[in-house]
Amino acid sequence: MAGANSVAATAATPVQPTAPRRPGMLKRLLREPVAAFAFVLVVALVLAALLAPWLAPTDPFDNDLANAMAVPGTNGLLLGADSQGRNMITRLLYGLRITMMMGLASVLLGGGIGALVGFAAAYYRRIDGLLMRLMDVLLSFPAILFGLAIAAIFGPGVPAVVLALSVATVPLMARIVRGAALVIMRQDYIEAARATGMNDARLILRHLAPNCLSPIFVFATLRFGQVILLGSALSFLGLGAQPPVAELGAMASEGRNFLFFAPHIAVIPCVLIFVVVLAFNVLGDALRDALDPRLRV
Amino acid sequence: MSPLLEVSGLAKHYPVKKGVIVQKQVGTVRAVDGVSFHVNRGETLALVGESGCGKSTTARLVLRLIEPSAGTIRFEGKDVTKVEGGAMRLLRRRMQIVFQDPYASLNPRLTVGDAIAEPMVVHNIGDNASRRAKVHELLRLVGLAPFHAERYPHEFSGGQRQRIGIARALSVEPDLVVCDEPVSALDVSIQAQVVNLMKDLQARLGLSYLFIAHDLAVVKHMADRIAVMYLGAVMEIGDKGALFANPRHPYTRALLAAIPHPDPARRGRVTPLGGDVPSPMAVPPGCRFHTRCPFAQARCKQEVPELREITPGQRVACHFAETLPDPGLDYTGGLTEAATKRLALYDAARRKAA
Numbered sequence: 249m250a251g252a253n254s255v256a257a258t259a260a261t262p263v264q265p266t267a268p269r270r271p272g273m274l275k276r277l278l279r280e281p282v283a284a285f286a287f288v289l290v291v292a293l294v295l296a297a298l299l300a301p302w303l304a305p306t307d308p309f310d311n312d313l314a315n316a317m318a319v320p321g322t323n324g325l326l327l328g329a330d331s332q333g334r335n336m337i338t339r340l341l342y343g344l345r346i347t348m349m350m351g352l353a354s355v356l357l358g359g360g361i362g363a364l365v366g367f368a369a370a371y372y373r374r375i376d377g378l379l380m381r382l383m384d385v386l387l388s389f390p391a392i393l394f395g396l397a398i399a400a401i402f403g404p405g406v407p408a409v410v411l412a413l414s415v416a417t418v419p420l421m422a423r424i425v426r427g428a429a430l431v432i433m434r435q436d437y438i439e440a441a442r443a444t445g446m447n448d449a450r451l452i453l454r455h456l457a458p459n460c461l462s463p464i465f466v467f468a469t470l471r472f473g474q475v476i477l478l479g480s481a482l483s484f485l486g487l488g489a490q491p492p493v494a495e496l497g498a499m500a501s502e503g504r505n506f507l508f509f510a511p512h513i514a515v516i517p518c519v520l521i522f523v524v525v526l527a528f529n530v531l532g533d534a535l536r537d538a539l540d541p542r543l544r545v
Numbered sequence: 546m547s548p549l550l551e552v553s554g555l556a557k558h559y560p561v562k563k564g565v566i567v568q569k570q571v572g573t574v575r576a577v578d579g580v581s582f583h584v585n586r587g588e589t590l591a592l593v594g595e596s597g598c599g600k601s602t603t604a605r606l607v608l609r610l611i612e613p614s615a616g617t618i619r620f621e622g623k624d625v626t627k628v629e630g631g632a633m634r635l636l637r638r639r640m641q642i643v644f645q646d647p648y649a650s651l652n653p654r655l656t657v658g659d660a661i662a663e664p665m666v667v668h669n670i671g672d673n674a675s676r677r678a679k680v681h682e683l684l685r686l687v688g689l690a691p692f693h694a695e696r697y698p699h700e701f702s703g704g705q706r707q708r709i710g711i712a713r714a715l716s717v718e719p720d721l722v723v724c725d726e727p728v729s730a731l732d733v734s735i736q737a738q739v740v741n742l743m744k745d746l747q748a749r750l751g752l753s754y755l756f757i758a759h760d761l762a763v764v765k766h767m768a769d770r771i772a773v774m775y776l777g778a779v780m781e782i783g784d785k786g787a788l789f790a791n792p793r794h795p796y797t798r799a800l801l802a803a804i805p806h807p808d809p810a811r812r813g814r815v816t817p818l819g820g821d822v823p824s825p826m827a828v829p830p831g832c833r834f835h836t837r838c839p840f841a842q843a844r845c846k847q848e849v850p851e852l853r854e855i856t857p858g859q860r861v862a863c864h865f866a867e868t869l870p871d872p873g874l875d876y877t878g879g880l881t882e883a884a885t886k887r888l889a890l891y892d893a894a895r896r897k898a899a
Contacts, residue, residue, distance in 0.1 A: 436650035440713070443608055444664040445637030454663075458654040541697040542653055 276538045283534030289527040297348050300341040308342040309492050317510040330513050343494040351476045353410045358417025359468050366425025383419035391416035391478050399487040409488040413475045424467050428460040462536050469532025473525035496521050547622045548583035549753050555580045555616035557602050572826045576602045578777035589754040591768035599777040600757045604723045638668050641714035645726040647706035651698040657709050658694030664717045683712040704735035723755045737894040773797045776833045783859030793861040795838045
């Protein structure tokens with residue numbers, strides 16, 4: 249043991265006898281006040297969307313023409329009523345449901361497939377050219393066009409919107425992930441992993457993917473906002489959520505007709521979209537930092 | 546007894562292609578061009594040469610991290626160039642690698658304990674508890690503490706990380722460790738720790754090293770035998786003592802003469818090599834060193850010199866190895882003065898600890 253001990257004595261820097269306990273992921277996330285606020289907001293929004301049927305004061309399709317375009321605060325309607333006299337609070341809760349589901353589903357589905365394609369292209373260089381040219385083909389079509397095509401095939405509605413937005417997200421995520429993965433692939437630790445003889449799946453899941461998380465998170469949260477807006481655009485074109493289904497984008501576009509008489513019909517859903525997108529963006533950034541061991545103190 | 550590792554005629558040629566749609570091969574980069582050597586059990590073979598001479602490519606070829614274009618690699622007498630799948634996995638367990646850059650060779654998202662245990666997980670060695678015990682044992686072996694297993698690589702210094710890299714390589718108890726310039730990224734006092742650690746581990750575990758370096762002081766300290774590479778081929782190979790005392794190849798001489806020497810009387814007697822290393826895309830015909838060799842003759846431009854045994858154990862790829870004029874230089878001199886300070890430092894570090 250003399251040899252090892254001698255090395256220990258010369259080499260070891262003065263160290264504490266025990267390792268300090270590392271705070272958990274959630275704790276680190278919540279230490280930043282802005283991130284904590286975003287986290288609470290996202291949880292609240294998700295709960296509100298999930299519990300809409302119980303939280304909503306009225307039925308979402310319950311119209312009361314006497315209260316049409318009621319200003320917030322009148323007749324006990326806290327946020328007023330829309331052009332059909334439907335309670336705005338109810339419509340917003342149900343709209344939040346559809347909108348968030350649409351955004352999350354598109355980002356998770358499209359981003360997930362895109363990430364797989366990106367990793368495959370970076371790892372198996374033989375199929376890189378083929379995969380990326382396919383992605384280029386997808387990139388050349390605007391999301392709205394996909395929406396039109398898919399709505400024409402399957403009929404308009406929320407599933408068509410999710411499908412169209414997922415397809416539009418795939419090539420973007422694939423490009424970003426491929427770029428990040430190519431950088432990581434050149435690192436020595438990938439070669440070291442290969443030298444241990446592990447299989448490709450383990451190498452990609454444990455060594456490649458975790459080190460590509462930052463750009464994935466940033467893009468996914470950015471894309472979430474874009475997707476909600478695109479979804480609204482598709483709803484506006486009549487390809488998305490069909491009336492009388494409440495969807496925030498559709499509500500905003502419907503309110504556009506009454507912008508001068510009853511601005512609250514358009515403005516309130518827009519503010520809610522803004523809050524949702526912002527909360528997810530801030531949380532995404534905080535999550536990325538919390539997941540990076542290098543940024544842990 | 547057959548050597549642990551025997552490499553013969555190993556080559557890696559990269560095609561150079563041109564054209565966007567119809568690709569046409571316009572040349573070949575001969576990164577490694579017919580390299581032969583062997584490593585005995587428990588010994589250290591140092592591979593030296595200047596940047597770009599194919600040392601690291603050779604290392605990766607030996608581990609089959611890249612596929613050779615030609616040649617054979619025999620591990621315990623068995624050709625491993627054609628081995629695939631499960632058999633290759635078993636072989637990987639017995640050959641490990643330590644990298645040059647300790648900052649790039651550890652996955653920043655894995656704790657040190659996970660990184661060291663990973664090769665054991667991949668090869669299904671032991672269960673979680675026994676792996677953890679082994680990780681702690683390895684950490685102690687390389688002079689770190691067991692609690693370091695919970696930490697992440699960025700919390701360590703370069704020398705500590707390099708020792709973590711060594712612990713990772715040793716976790717599956719390999720026979721051969723390929724060290725790709727393991728200390729050249731470390732500063733001198735840290736080099737001492739790592740070099741001494743590697744020597745101690747070799748003595749205790751009977752490891753064989755294929756040690757790649759361009760620092761001759763480190764090589765002198767570590768190696769049993771030395772192979773000198775130039776432009777993808779071995780120029781001279783021999784025992785450390787013989788090679789330093791009596792280098793036969795003009796390139797080896799130039800390499801040794803280039804070591805800074807404190808003796809001012811030496812000035813003017815050493816002619817440094819002129820010119821640059823030719824591109825590996827256009828390796829000179831005949832002896833690849835003839836463009837820069839001060840003794841080159843007509844024969845050198847036509848005939849490729851084979852590695853010939855000049856004295857027992859010392860093989861040289863030069864037509865005129867026996868007849869070259871003796872420049873009368875003491876090559877070890879430069880080392881004993883400038884770099885021996887460093888060697889002394891290595892030893893001092895060891896003594897202080899003992």
